[in-house]
């Protein structure tokens with residue numbers, strides 16, 4: 001028999017990591033077209049259509065820029081366009097992605113204050129307010145948080161964080177990473193008073209990796225005018241000029257933009273509120289399965305549960321990566337690994353993007369069978385519990 005990696009596997013692979021998510025056929029077909037001249041007459045229409053469409057997804061009347069880059073690039077863009085060397089940034093340790101953003105900020109020469117966290121809770125609005133009230137010299141120029149912490153399955157309460165900043169009477173910008181939440185969880189850039197929102201293509205937007213976004217509020221644009229961080233590729237001003245007519249300052253990810261136009265159409269056909277309800281329902285069904293198995297959910301506060309993914313804590317002495325290997329080998333399903341501090345201790349079930357009830361049932365069945373095969377102490381009945389909930393709420 002050929003080695004596992006080369007063996008033909010019948011049927012569809014289950015890509016149940018919390019991003020990249022499954023790319024629907026409609027989007028794959030939309031991408032599969034000839035690349036056009038990005039300076040030619042047709043391109044401007046495509047550019048304007050996706051830039052305007054993304055404003056509706058971010059729920060902003062302000063500007064959106066699209067980079068041919070992974071989400072990490074858009075993290076960097078948010079910081080270098082609004083800040084100056086040595087500025088202080090307040091961040092919260094919600095998990096691995098918050099930690100990576102903090103490290104990136106540090107490498108850029110920003111002074112990061114990192115509010116410690118236990119990786120089971122979102123950013124604490126009270127702790128942010130307390131830190132801002134203590135900042136008499138107004139050294140902190142930005143508060144940067146991750147909306148859906150993909151390493152833990154915990155959602156930070158962005159509107160409460162905005163209110164905490166306002167209550168502290170502080171004028172720091174609010175930056176929010178929605179790389180794994182945009183188009184999956186309720187998000188409102190303007191209404192929630194966010195100054196810069198960061199997003200990526202490969203999670204809720206159902207596209208392959210390769211595009212990332214900044215939504216830019218008026219205060220962020222004003223800060224941009226005096227911000228002194230060195231920037232070239234990421235410069236908003238260089239983007240916004242040509243974007244006015246739908247063009248880009250350098251070669252855009254043209255074929256991914258075809259896919260983005262299709263993704264926006266699909267999200268609007270379903271309706272964003274229905275998309276958010278679908279994710280919330282799948283999150284609840286998954287948590288019911290996990291509880292029936294007798295395992296712990298990493299997210300500690302029900303107000304912060306994620307509809308994008310569920311992180312499951314392994315019983316002591318059992319390795320999550322060994323379980324994931326068994327499930328991949330037997331059932332051709334990829335689950336998310338524990339990252340950073342929780343490596344081997346948890347696994348993550350992605351239930352985001354182009355995903356329906358039967359895909360969830362297949363996913364949970366694969367986990368339940370895997371728990372048995374890997375001899376992880378657990379009970380049967382998770383699939384049945386999720387199925388009962390999906391039936392009740394059908």
Ligand SMILES: *Cc1c(COP(=O)(O)O)cnc(C)c1O
Nearest residue numbers: 070071072097148150179180200
């Ligand atoms: C995936 C992810 C990132 C990293 O994005 P890349 O596209 O891998 O650079 C950052 N933040 C969050 C919350 C994510 O889910």
